[in-house]
Every structure is written in C-alpha cells, then in structure tokens.
Amino acid sequence: MDKHLAGIDFSAPSAEVARRLIGVTMLVDGVGGRIVETEAYDRTEPAAHSFNGPTPRNFSMFGPPGRSYVYRSHGLHWCLNFVCREEGHGAGVLIRALEPLAGLERMRERRGLDDPRLLCSGPGRLCQALGVTREFNNLALDAAPFALLAPEAGAAVAVLAGPRIGISKAVELPWRFGLAGSRFLSKPMR
DNA sequence: TGTATGATCGCCT
DNA sequence: GGCGATCATACAG
Known part of the structure; x- marks a missing residue:
C-alpha cells in the first residue's frame, strides 16, 4: 500500500507521525472526527508493547506501516x-482522543452518554464510540472501514507536546501530542 | 479537585 | 502470580 496517507509518510519515526496526525480526520464506517491527541x-x-519483540498480541x-494495531487494555x-x-520495526501511534464530528448519534448509543466531551476523550472511550474491537486489528488505513482525511490546506494546527499518560517506563519522553486549546483532550496538556 | 478501587484478560517472570 | 499504553464510580476534603 502507499505509505503516504492523508499527507503523512507513515514510514517516518512514530513521534513525527504522531505530531502530524493532530488535525487529521479519522472515520470508521463513517463515524469519527478530528484527531486531537496522540502518543508515539x-x-x-x-x-x-513491541519492546520485547513480536507476540500473538502485538x-x-x-x-507494514499504514495499518491498524488494536489491543485489549x-x-x-x-x-x-x-x-x-x-x-x-515495531513502532506505532496510539490514538488517544477525537473531537467528534460525524455519527454523533451512533457514538451516543454505543457510549450511553450525551456529553460530546466524554464520547471520544480517551483511547478506550473512542474505540467504544467508533465500534473498534479486535476485528479491526491489522487492517489497512486507506480502505474501508477506515478513512483518513488531511486537514484543509493552509489550516494552522498548533500542537503541544508532553509526557505520555499511564505508563511507568520511559516516562520522560515527550511523546504525547495534543491540539492546543482543544476541549476534547483526555487530559489538559501541561 | 483529587485519590482510591474494582473489573478482567493476555503476556511475562 | 503480577502487572498493565483504561475507565467509571465512590468517597474525602
């Protein structure tokens, strides 16, 4: 498959891909929104997860790059x-939060909530809202059910970086990225 | 506003 | 047997 998707070269280092994914719109079967938080x-x-080599899970x-890795947390x-x-190589970008834009009703049904700020503000939450399960593991991102759309040309995307959330090793790496000022982050950027 | 805890599965020591 | 790339709820202050 083409390693360039939504204007991003997925063969680049994960921190660069994670930064450039902020502002990209992601859809799963037409349900999704703008990516506002990622981690490399x-x-x-x-x-x-790849640190100790391949396992049945990872x-x-x-x-190849440009595909999905879905795991149970x-x-x-x-x-x-x-x-x-x-x-x-064994690198990836965790999608941590979306600004919901498409299929809000479907998200509300799946999440059992109304507040748009709680629909996709966390990696587990957004998978529930978009219906992502093990069946969505190892799929190409440039084909159904996935779709990635680049931000409008010339649109300014202000990205902040900080330490990753919920880990106990390599805590000092500033590999969490977030859209500045977004109300849909799982936690505010430092 | 913050801290603690249970749920529950796959992989590692 | 222990420990997570988590989340919702329960409580304390």
Whole structure:
C-alpha cells in the first residue's frame, strides 16, 4: 500500500507521525472526527508493547506501516494504534482522543452518554464510540472501514507536546501530542 | 479537585 | 502470580 496517507509518510519515526496526525480526520464506517491527541511508541524504548519483540498480541506492530494495531487494555477496553516506520520495526501511534464530528448519534448509543466531551476523550472511550474491537486489528488505513482525511490546506494546527499518560517506563519522553486549546483532550496538556 | 478501587484478560517472570 | 499504553464510580476534603 502507499505509505503516504492523508499527507503523512507513515514510514517516518512514530513521534513525527504522531505530531502530524493532530488535525487529521479519522472515520470508521463513517463515524469519527478530528484527531486531537496522540502518543508515539517505538521498539527502542521500554514503554512500547513491541519492546520485547513480536507476540500473538502485538504482531501487527511488526507488519507494514499504514495499518491498524488494536489491543485489549486491562482486560476490558480496546485501544487503536497506527503502525509506522518500516515493516518489522515495531513502532506505532496510539490514538488517544477525537473531537467528534460525524455519527454523533451512533457514538451516543454505543457510549450511553450525551456529553460530546466524554464520547471520544480517551483511547478506550473512542474505540467504544467508533465500534473498534479486535476485528479491526491489522487492517489497512486507506480502505474501508477506515478513512483518513488531511486537514484543509493552509489550516494552522498548533500542537503541544508532553509526557505520555499511564505508563511507568520511559516516562520522560515527550511523546504525547495534543491540539492546543482543544476541549476534547483526555487530559489538559501541561 | 483529587485519590482510591474494582473489573478482567493476555503476556511475562 | 503480577502487572498493565483504561475507565467509571465512590468517597474525602
């Protein structure tokens, strides 16, 4: 597949891909919105699932870039990543929050909530809102059910960086990225 | 506004 | 047997 998607080169380092994904619109079966928060992971640092090599859970992280890696977190939530770098490297970007724009009614049904700020503001929440489960693992991001749309040309996207959330290793790396001023972040940027 | 806790599964030591 | 790339709820201040 073409490694360039929504104007982003997915063979680039995960931190660069994570930064450039802010402002991109992501849809799953037509439901989704603008990406406002991401985190980068790379096999070279111990917070990444790929750090210890391939396992049955993380094998899609070692496949070609531009595909999905979906895993179960804490036994009950799903989390969505976009694979990057070259095939076999083991890098990805965790999608942590969206600004809901399309399919709001579907999201409300799935989440059992009305407040738009609680629909997609967290990696587990957005997967529930978009209906992402294990069946969506290791799929190409340039084909249905996924769709990625670049921001409008010339649109200014102000991105802030900070430490990643919920990890205990490599906590110092500033590999969390967020849209400045967004009300849809899982937590404010520092 | 903040801190604690339970739910519950796959992988690692 | 322990520990997460989490979330919702319960409580304290």
